[in-house]
Amino acid sequence: MCAQRHWECVGRCLDSIGVCGIAGLFSKSPGVSERLGLHLSEMLLQLSDRGPDSAGVAFYRDPAPPGWSKVSLFSADPRQDWAGVATALGAGEPEVHGSHAVLVVEAEAGEAVEWLRERYPELRVMSAGEAIEIYKEAGRPERFVEEFGLSALSGSHALGHTRMATESRVTTDGSHPFSTGLDLCLVHNGSLSNHNRLRETLRAEGIEFQTENDSEVAAGYLTWRLREGASLEQALEGCLDDLDGFYTFAVGTKEGFAVLRDPIACKPAVMAETDDWVAMASEYRAIAVLPGAEEAATWEPEPGRVYSWERTPVP
Amino acid sequence: MDLAQTPLRELNAALHAPDVAGTWRVLNPRGAHALAVGIDAPVEVEIDGHAGYYCAGMNKHATVRVHGNAGVGVAENIMSGTVVVDGNASQSAGASGRGGMLVIRGSASARCGISMKGVDIVVQGSVGHMSAFMAQRGCLVVCGDAGDALGDSIYEARLYVRGSVAGLGADCIEKELRDEHEAELGALLERAGVTDCSASEFRRYGSARRLYNFDVDHAGEY
Numbered sequence: 001m002c003a004q005r006h007w008e009c010v011g012r013c014l015d016s017i018g019v020c021g022i023a024g025l026f027s028k029s030p031g032v033s034e035r036l037g038l039h040l041s042e043m044l045l046q047l048s049d050r051g052p053d054s055a056g057v058a059f060y061r062d063p064a065p066p067g068w069s070k071v072s073l074f075s076a077d078p079r080q081d082w083a084g085v086a087t088a089l090g091a092g093e094p095e096v097h098g099s100h101a102v103l104v105v106e107a108e109a110g111e112a113v114e115w116l117r118e119r120y121p122e123l124r125v126m127s128a129g130e131a132i133e134i135y136k137e138a139g140r141p142e143r144f145v146e147e148f149g150l151s152a153l154s155g156s157h158a159l160g161h162t163r164m165a166t167e168s169r170v171t172t173d174g175s176h177p178f179s180t181g182l183d184l185c186l187v188h189n190g191s192l193s194n195h196n197r198l199r200e201t202l203r204a205e206g207i208e209f210q211t212e213n214d215s216e217v218a219a220g221y222l223t224w225r226l227r228e229g230a231s232l233e234q235a236l237e238g239c240l241d242d243l244d245g246f247y248t249f250a251v252g253t254k255e256g257f258a259v260l261r262d263p264i265a266c267k268p269a270v271m272a273e274t275d276d277w278v279a280m281a282s283e284y285r286a287i288a289v290l291p292g293a294e295e296a297a298t299w300e301p302e303p304g305r306v307y308s309w310e311r312t313p314v315p
Numbered sequence: 316m317d318l319a320q321t322p323l324r325e326l327n328a329a330l331h332a333p334d335v336a337g338t339w340r341v342l343n344p345r346g347a348h349a350l351a352v353g354i355d356a357p358v359e360v361e362i363d364g365h366a367g368y369y370c371a372g373m374n375k376h377a378t379v380r381v382h383g384n385a386g387v388g389v390a391e392n393i394m395s396g397t398v399v400v401d402g403n404a405s406q407s408a409g410a411s412g413r414g415g416m417l418v419i420r421g422s423a424s425a426r427c428g429i430s431m432k433g434v435d436i437v438v439q440g441s442v443g444h445m446s447a448f449m450a451q452r453g454c455l456v457v458c459g460d461a462g463d464a465l466g467d468s469i470y471e472a473r474l475y476v477r478g479s480v481a482g483l484g485a486d487c488i489e490k491e492l493r494d495e496h497e498a499e500l501g502a503l504l505e506r507a508g509v510t511d512c513s514a515s516e517f518r519r520y521g522s523a524r525r526l527y528n529f530d531v532d533h534a535g536e537y
Contacts, residue, residue, distance in 0.1 A: 265425050265443070268387055268405065284365050284386055285346030293345075294364065298384055300405055300424045303444065 019164045020189040021047025021282040022176075022269075024250040024257050025290070026157040026309050029276040032291075036061075037153030039290055041145045043279070044160045046286040048141040051162025054175040055144040056136025058185040058252050061155030063131040069109035071116065072126040072134045074100050074172060085120060097148040099172070100126065100135045109182050124173065124210070129183030131156070131254050136175035156311060159252045161187040168213040178216040180207060181223030183254040188215035189267045189282055192245035218243060222251060236260045236306045250280055256310035265303035272296040278309050319343040323350065330354050330377075346386065351379050357396075371398045374415060390417045393434050406443070409436045412453065418507045425462065428455045431472055437507035447474055448484065456503055458512055466520055470527065474520040475500050477512055486526035492519045 023043040027033040036059070044055060064070045073085070082094040082101040089112065091103040105112045109128040116125060127134040135148050141162045145151065161176035168174040177185040192198075195214035198221065203209065207220040221242065225235035232253055239249070239260060246266035251258045259280050261269055271280045272287045274296045279287050287293050301307055316326050318341060326341065330351060338359040344350055348367035351360045354377040362370070365383035375394045384402035393412040400408075403421035410426070412434025419427075422440030426448055433452040441459035448464070450472035460478035467484020473496070474487075483489070492500075492515075500514040 265406065270386075270405070283346060283348075283367060284384070285348075285367055288345035288365065298365065298402075300403065303425065 019050070019166060019191075021050035021162040021286070022187045022189045022248065022250050023047060023160045023281045023286050024158070024187075024252070024259065024279065026257050026278040027155070027276070028274075028278065032277045033156055034154050036155040036158055038151045039277075040158045040160050041150045042289040043281060043286040044141045044145060044150075044162060046289060047160075047162045047282060050282060051164045052140050053165045053170045054136065054138040054163045054172070055141035055161065056134065056163075056175045056177055056187075057148075057150060057158055057160040058127065058177040058179070058187075059133045059135075059153055059155045059158045060131045060183075060252060060254065061133065061153065063254075064104050068104055068106050069112055069128060069130060070133065071103050071105060071109065071112050071128045072100055072132070073103065073116070074124040074126050074136075075122070076172075077122070080123075085116075085123070088119065089115065097135050097150075098137060098144075100148070102133050127179040127183075127185065129254065132179065132183045132185060132252070134177055134179055134185060136161075136177070137172055138170050138175065157252065157257050159185060159187050159250050159257065161189075166191050168211060173211045174213050176215060177252070178213070178219040180209070180216065180220040181226065183252075184219065184223055184226065185252045186215065186219040186222060187250050188218055188247055189269075190245060190247035190262065192218065192243055192247065194244040198242070214245070218247070218249065232256075232258055233306050233308055236308075240304055248282070253310075256308060258306060258308035259301055260306050261301055261303050263304035269301050270298065271301050271307065272298040280307075316340070317342040318345065318347060323347050326350070327352060330356075330358065330360070344383070348386070351377070354379070354396075365402070374398055384421070385419075389419075390415075390434070393417060403440070408438075409434050412436070414453075416503075416506060422459065428453075428472070431455065435503055435506075437503055437509060439507075439509060441478065444481070445484070447472055447487075450474075454499065454503055456500065456507070456517070458509065466522070468526055469522045471522060473499075475517040476520065477517045480518075480520070483520065486523050487520055488523045490519045490521050492517065 086094045091105045094101040176187045179185040192214040195217040199217045202220045222235045248261045248267040248269045270284045274292045335356045341362045344364045346367040350370045352372040355375040357376040360379045362381045367386040369388045371379040372391045374396045377396045380399045385400045385404045387405045388407045390398040391410040393415045395415040397416045399418045404419045404423040407426045408423045409417040411430045413432045417436045419438045423442045425443035427442040427446040429448045431450045431453045435454045437456040439458045444462035447455045447466045449468045451470040454473045457476045461476045461480045463482040464484035466487030497514040
């Protein structure tokens with residue numbers, strides 16, 4: 001064994017803790033739900049140094065009434081006429097945040113998305129479902145939090161990401177979270193190596209992709225497994241066999257969120273729980289900003305093990 | 316020093332002052348990185364809360380106690396002195412450490428003692444996978460269990476584990492726990508303040524010396 005090999009091996013293990021920050025917050029109390037946006041914003045700002053290229057969030061909030069659905073849209077045109085889109089779609093008043101708008105439509109999510117793509121091909125559908133809203137933008141997280149007015153948002157749970165770009169360009173499209181299915185989203189710290197091939201396999205299964213990003217493939221993989229009848233936990237366990245690369249994932253669904261690290265545990269993650277919230281982040285300092293963090297049960301998630309929390313539906 | 320009011324750089328600069336002495340208490344660490352790094356004096360530092368990455372890195376002579384958990388790379392490259400973590404430690408605890416002692420009262424996650432070069436590490440809980448990867452010198456003592464691939468590509472470090480070992484890494488084998496090892500282990504446990512287990516309950520692991528060109532005549536040089 002030579003010195004060069006030694007340092008290559010050790011260096012690879014020690015260097016891999018950087019690149020991208022992720023955060024997730026799941027509320028267990030009305031107080032935390034009320035201030036979910038404020039808390040997640042503070043978490044993101046702590047992770048700004050890990051990902052200065054772009055930032056993004058997914059919020060689960062204000063579920064659409066039965067028969068209605070919710071669509072998040074992005075427009076590159078700063079003067080986008082969102083009211084016009086809403087009227088054409090028969091949607092209620094659009095909720096505009098920065099370059100994005102959320103529309104609540106009396107239609108199935110799939111139908112609304114199809115109609116939008118046909119009628120407004122210049123708009124990008126960021127998410128669709130009952131409760132999910134996605135906002136993301138290139139640029140520093142500080143500016144993002146302010147421009148999108150995140151601090152004012154309430155909700156049941158939320159995920160966030162600060163990106164240091166590796167596998168695809170610094171654009172809004174390449175930013176996280178990625179959503180490839182209704183009410184499902186994924187944020188990723190790491191890098192996948194078999195995403196090109198897997199993307200083709202999933203396309204053949206009818207999963208749609210909007211970018212060349214590796215993390216979107218992971219989201220697509222989960223969408224496919226869930227569509228085929230797997231539970232979220234089973235779908236995530238499938239990642240251990242079918243994804244090649246390194247990752248810490250945080251995944252959001254309508255009811256909850258889940259965390260998975262690759263079996264080598266290249267990427268950092270820390271979790272904490274109190275009576276009021278469950279949180280995960282790339283670094284503890286992003287958890288330290290939460291109320292009661294000092295007294296929280298705090299641990300490092302084990303490699304290759306799925307951690308998940310679900311909201312029990314109100315009877 | 317209260318880090319809610321004082322910038323971290325001021326704390327570290329003060330700890331690097333040529334005439335630094337006494338006991339320092341650090342309040343509100345809130346997961347800050349590089350806390351109390353690069354100290355080169357026999358001071359005592361008490362950190363009241365959780366530390367971020369690389370806490371007490373490159374430590375020389377000082378005693379640093381973390382009254383909470385520690386993030387990635389606690390006491391990395393420690394040269395001498397003592398670092399004690401009351402809670403758990405994240406990955407790569409004691410990485411590349413050359414001397415001194417690291418004590419973790421809870422558990423350490425993956426790659427504890429990676430590339431250790433003379434530091435003694437005592438973990439009262441368990442350690443994660445790939446611990447003591449390419450370890451060269453010093454002792455890693457684990458009172459609980461060890462994860463997969465313990466001691467992969469190990470050189471001359473000595474590993475003592477009381478509980479189960481999920482798997483040994485390349486070129487790492489179990490070795491006989493002889494009297495001199497029991498004596499060494501007993502002294503380490505005592506120095507670390509571990510009183511609830513005795514040296515005879517441990518098993519010893521080390522290098523089979525098949526993976527690198529080891530010449531026993533040069534053993535003293537490692």
